[in-house]
Amino acid sequence: MKKFRISILAAIAITGLVFTGCSNDDDAPAPVNEEEVITTLTVTLVPTTGSTVTLTSRDLDGDGPDAPVFDISGNLAANTTYTGSVVVLNETETPAENITLEVVEEDLEHQFFFVAGGNLDITTNGFNLDSDGNILGTTFNVTTGAASTGTYTVTLIHEPMKPNTSVADAGGETDIEVTFDVTIQ
Amino acid sequence: MRTYLCMILLCSTMVAQSQDCNYTLSGKIIDLHDNSVLPGATLIMIGEGKTAESDIDGKYQFSNLCDGTYSLQVYHPNCETQIFKVKVSGDTKRNFKLEHHLEELNAITLRASIFGSKTKTNFEQKVTEKQLDRFSSASLGEVLNTLSGVSSLNTGNAVVKPIINGVHSSRVVVMNNGVRMEDQEWGAEHAPSIDVNSIGNITLIKGAGALKYSGDAVGGIIVTEASKIAVKDTMYGKTHVTAATNGRGGSITSTLTKSYTNGWYGSIQGTLRRFGDYEAPDYILSNTGNFERSISGRVGINRFEYGIEAYYSFFKNEIGILRASHIGGASDQVRSINNGIPLIIRDFTYDIDAPKQDVTHHLFKVRGFKNLKNLGKVTLQYDFQQNERLEFDVRRSSNDDDRASLDLALTSQTLRLDLDTDNTDLFNLKTGLMAQYQKNVADPSTGVRRLIPDYERFNLGLYGVADVSITDNFLVEVGGRFDYFHIDAQKFYRSSFWEDRNYDELFPEIIVEEFGNQILTNPKLNFSNVSATFGTRYTFNDAYKLYANYSLASRAPNPSELFSEGLHHSASRIELGDLRFDSEIAHKVSITLQKQGKTFGFSVNPYINFINNFIIIEPTEIRQTIRGNFQVWEYRQTNATLLGVDIDASVTLSDDWNFYHQFSLVKGYDESRDLPLIDMPPVNTMNGLVYQNKELKNLRVELQSEYTFRQNEFPNNNFQAFIPETDSFELVDVSTPPDAYHLLHLHTNADFSLSKNSMLNVGLSVTNIFDTNYRNYLNRLRYYADDLGRNISINLKITY
Numbered sequence: 001m002k003k004f005r006i007s008i009l010a011a012i013a014i015t016g017l018v019f020t021g022c023s024n025d026d027d028a029p030a031p032v033n034e035e036e037v038i039t040t041l042t043v044t045l046v047p048t049t050g051s052t053v054t055l056t057s058r059d060l061d062g063d064g065p066d067a068p069v070f071d072i073s074g075n076l077a078a079n080t081t082y083t084g085s086v087v088v089l090n091e092t093e094t095p096a097e098n099i100t101l102e103v104v105e106e107d108l109e110h111q112f113f114f115v116a117g118g119n120l121d122i123t124t125n126g127f128n129l130d131s132d133g134n135i136l137g138t139t140f141n142v143t144t145g146a147a148s149t150g151t152y153t154v155t156l157i158h159e160p161m162k163p164n165t166s167v168a169d170a171g172g173e174t175d176i177e178v179t180f181d182v183t184i185q
Numbered sequence: 186m187r188t189y190l191c192m193i194l195l196c197s198t199m200v201a202q203s204q205d206c207n208y209t210l211s212g213k214i215i216d217l218h219d220n221s222v223l224p225g226a227t228l229i230m231i232g233e234g235k236t237a238e239s240d241i242d243g244k245y246q247f248s249n250l251c252d253g254t255y256s257l258q259v260y261h262p263n264c265e266t267q268i269f270k271v272k273v274s275g276d277t278k279r280n281f282k283l284e285h286h287l288e289e290l291n292a293i294t295l296r297a298s299i300f301g302s303k304t305k306t307n308f309e310q311k312v313t314e315k316q317l318d319r320f321s322s323a324s325l326g327e328v329l330n331t332l333s334g335v336s337s338l339n340t341g342n343a344v345v346k347p348i349i350n351g352v353h354s355s356r357v358v359v360m361n362n363g364v365r366m367e368d369q370e371w372g373a374e375h376a377p378s379i380d381v382n383s384i385g386n387i388t389l390i391k392g393a394g395a396l397k398y399s400g401d402a403v404g405g406i407i408v409t410e411a412s413k414i415a416v417k418d419t420m421y422g423k424t425h426v427t428a429a430t431n432g433r434g435g436s437i438t439s440t441l442t443k444s445y446t447n448g449w450y451g452s453i454q455g456t457l458r459r460f461g462d463y464e465a466p467d468y469i470l471s472n473t474g475n476f477e478r479s480i481s482g483r484v485g486i487n488r489f490e491y492g493i494e495a496y497y498s499f500f501k502n503e504i505g506i507l508r509a510s511h512i513g514g515a516s517d518q519v520r521s522i523n524n525g526i527p528l529i530i531r532d533f534t535y536d537i538d539a540p541k542q543d544v545t546h547h548l549f550k551v552r553g554f555k556n557l558k559n560l561g562k563v564t565l566q567y568d569f570q571q572n573e574r575l576e577f578d579v580r581r582s583s584n585d586d587d588r589a590s591l592d593l594a595l596t597s598q599t600l601r602l603d604l605d606t607d608n609t610d611l612f613n614l615k616t617g618l619m620a621q622y623q624k625n626v627a628d629p630s631t632g633v634r635r636l637i638p639d640y641e642r643f644n645l646g647l648y649g650v651a652d653v654s655i656t657d658n659f660l661v662e663v664g665g666r667f668d669y670f671h672i673d674a675q676k677f678y679r680s681s682f683w684e685d686r687n688y689d690e691l692f693p694e695i696i697v698e699e700f701g702n703q704i705l706t707n708p709k710l711n712f713s714n715v716s717a718t719f720g721t722r723y724t725f726n727d728a729y730k731l732y733a734n735y736s737l738a739s740r741a742p743n744p745s746e747l748f749s750e751g752l753h754h755s756a757s758r759i760e761l762g763d764l765r766f767d768s769e770i771a772h773k774v775s776i777t778l779q780k781q782g783k784t785f786g787f788s789v790n791p792y793i794n795f796i797n798n799f800i801i802i803e804p805t806e807i808r809q810t811i812r813g814n815f816q817v818w819e820y821r822q823t824n825a826t827l828l829g830v831d832i833d834a835s836v837t838l839s840d841d842w843n844f845y846h847q848f849s850l851v852k853g854y855d856e857s858r859d860l861p862l863i864d865m866p867p868v869n870t871m872n873g874l875v876y877q878n879k880e881l882k883n884l885r886v887e888l889q890s891e892y893t894f895r896q897n898e899f900p901n902n903n904f905q906a907f908i909p910e911t912d913s914f915e916l917v918d919v920s921t922p923p924d925a926y927h928l929l930h931l932h933t934n935a936d937f938s939l940s941k942n943s944m945l946n947v948g949l950s951v952t953n954i955f956d957t958n959y960r961n962y963l964n965r966l967r968y969y970a971d972d973l974g975r976n977i978s979i980n981l982k983i984t985y
Contacts, residue, residue, distance in 0.1 A: 159529075
């Protein structure tokens with residue numbers, strides 16, 4: 001027992017030494033602003049006549065527990081052709097970083113895909129191309145058919161294999177995948 | 186340093202007593218394994234200046250001794266040197282049993298020999314230098330994988346993390362040359378930062394019984410030690426070159442050792458290992474190359490009464506992670522899993538791109554010991570370790586950004602004081618204390634939120650282990666240990682998570698500052714842990730031993746379990762830790778029956794491990810993010826039971842032929858949810874036929890069969906995810922284990938004498954002879970690609 005008591009004393013003494021030897025400047029660490037995150041995607045559809053429709057998904061906490069917030073400005077008109085464009089932002093930074101510019105700059109390594117689901121009667125085509133003549137998809141045309149409802153999914157794939165027929169054979173990895181509930185009337 | 190478990194046979198014949206100092210001590214030196222006598226052994230009576238040598242019949246004699254206790258060092262060229270305590274009372278007879286060098290023995294002792302140096306009532310397995318030589322270009326995990334009861338959790342084929350009796354990571358302690366490795370072992374994809382070529386031997390203890398090292402080894406302890414250096418004037422070395430077809434690479438390693446009769450010695454060792462993309466039978470596993478560099482050196486003096494050694498090692502490993510495994514959310518998972526082959530297959534290259542790991546580990550230690558008369562051996566050791574870990578993810582903008590996504594530097598300093606008393610006739614006591622200071626720094630310039638926060642950790646430990654020989658055949662060991670941990674962290678939480686978890690109500694006092702949607706907190710956590718061991722060893726019929734051991738292990742939660750909060754790319758899932766965790770408490774009972782013999786030997790080792798507050802990670806929900814849907818995995822505490830059995834056996838069929846068998850089974854259950862535990866090693870068995878001919882250049886041919894059953898007990902963590910492409914919900918199968926598989930391997934080698942002092946050993950190995958396609962349940966990349974195809978390798982080893 002006596003030995004143990006001595007041991008404990010010695011331990012405390014030694015620890016004291018180690019700890020003081022390593023005492024450091026206790027500066028608070030700097031916060032990291034997430035640079036890799038994309039928070040916001042906005043699809044803007046401009047018809048030749050009639051009102052512009054915007055579809056926005058905003059997820060300010062990235063992979064945090066808050067779900068993305070959707071903002072759909074209105075319904076699409078039936079049998080109408082829209083000129084479409086897509087913008088992606090990182091809004092955790094001030095001012096917000098426009099990541100579309102980066103996507104366009106590295107056009108060979110990115111591609112947007114647009115898929116309609118449910119009964120939505122919609123066709124997406126007329127994509128802009130990358131420097132190799134394959135689809136990039138930051139601008140496009142949308143043609144609506146008869147009145148219907150369904151989903152409209154926008155996917156941004158990083159490092160896809162080009163050319164491809166759809167997301168299924170594009171490889172790469174998903175940077176953005178947003179599904180909007182859309183109505184054509 | 187090592188004193189092997191020795192069965193002490195007292196064939197003492199007590200003769201009449203008197204006070205004169207003219208007694209004799211005599212007896213024989215005997216080979217532990219076959220009871221043959223060992224001539225030519227040197228016996229030194231420490232502190233008395235008397236020496237003796239065993240004659241052709243193995244007999245020795247000391248004369249002119251008084252009554253009392255003496256320390257004898259017994260040295261034999263083919264044996265490990267040992268120290269015995271002998272009580273002389275009148276003319277005394279005493280035989281000593283020595284453990285022959287393992288390379289002299291047949292395969293059973295190679296596969297599962299026992300040594301009692303670390304604990305006395307835990308069955309221990311050993312990997313010797315000779316065996317390690319065959320793994321010159323492998324990782325530590327791959328070497329350990331050859332032992333029963335050990336499997337590995339792999340990330341591809343270069344990150345191999347040992348699993349002992351079903352548990353891994355922080356539950357497995359790695360002691361490298363007397364230093365506990367602090368290499369961020371918490372992560373499932375963090376392999377031990379050790380070059381196998383720097384190791385002389387490995388001891389595996391499947392339990393927490395070795396309290397000297399730690400009290401939190403819920404699974405077990407892996408002890409690696411440098412080769413022993415003889416106290417004589419000599420200089421020797423070895424160079425080992427390996428070339429392999431799979432990965433189109435190889436390794437070169439060299440060791441040079443110089444020693445003197447006055448006890449001084451020095452040794453230096455270095456390894457270079459380079460592989461390009463490995464190959465599955467049908468395709469190239471793109472971005473799986475690796476590049477390892479390491480160097481180590483030691484210098485010291487070793488005398489009977491005292492010794493001091495300084496050791497330094499540097500280890501750097503750059504490991505490519507399968508490109509096709511770096512994916513986004515559930516849609517990518519469905520695509521990858523359903524595709525059957527990796528979504529990205531490129532041409533072979535030696536280049537290593539993101540995703541990759543770049544790990545650097547520095548280890549420095551200085552250690553001194555002194556044998557104090559009437560007290561025992563006192564050892565003082567200081568070690569310094571720095572582990573730098575860089576993980577590179579595929580960045581959104583990959584062109585101009587070669588920054589790591591994770592950049593952690595973990596520095597640890599430890600002071601240990603150990604006392605090994607052996608001056609009592611009744612029992613041996615080992616006791617000591619340790620103090621550790623650890624600091625982790627996460628570099629914020631990555632532009633990615635810190636996965637592990639900045640923290641400081643203090644650890645104070647105190648232990649004592651005693652063993653008593655009740656009779657010559659029956660030994661009892663009992664020990665206890667206390668550890669205190671204090672963690673002082675600086676953690677940024679996302680406000681949304683902070684509130685979602687109710688931390689704002691539970692821990693309002695730890696908030697330091699708010700930055701936009703992030704909160705800086707200063708959690709201070711304390712853990713007081715008690716661990717203990719109680720065991721017995723009974724020897725009967727000379728060849729049989731029965732070990733029974735109970736051990737209590739307590740493990741404080743690791744930083745990953747406490748602080749994780751975010752997307753884990755390589756797993757394609759969000760992982761969440763919990764600040765509220767308590768220590769994990771494990772009660773393990775293990776029994777081993779062992780028979781040693783020249784023609785037939787075996788060991789059977791059933792065990793059961795009850796773990797309270799077992800920390801597991803499991804899926805809880807699907808989270809929608811702008812990147813798609815991700816499964817959320819949360820750490821949770823539960824009560825778990827693990828049980829299993831490990832079997833080794835060996836039969837000598839003739840002088841040249843030997844057959845061995847190995848079988849491991851483990852089952853694990855979450856008791857509170859009544860479900861099987863995830864990632865439990867499937868049942869596996871290894872069988873081999875060895876031909877060895879001493880006359881024919883020491884030719885050795887080994888045919889090895891490895892059969893792994895399908896894991897039929899697993900928790901169902903599959904989930905449904907909406908896939909826009911098909912406009913439907915699809916099953917994401919992340920649970921179903923792959924099928925059983927059988928692999929055949931061939932290993933051959935032979936010795937060629939080059940000159941009087943140098944020898945060439947040539948080896949040829951073929952693994953996965955039939956280029957079998959298989960996937961391993963314990964490979965974290967099994968969803969994306971097959972495991973390795975056939976590999977042919979050539980080894981050249983020159984000793985000089």
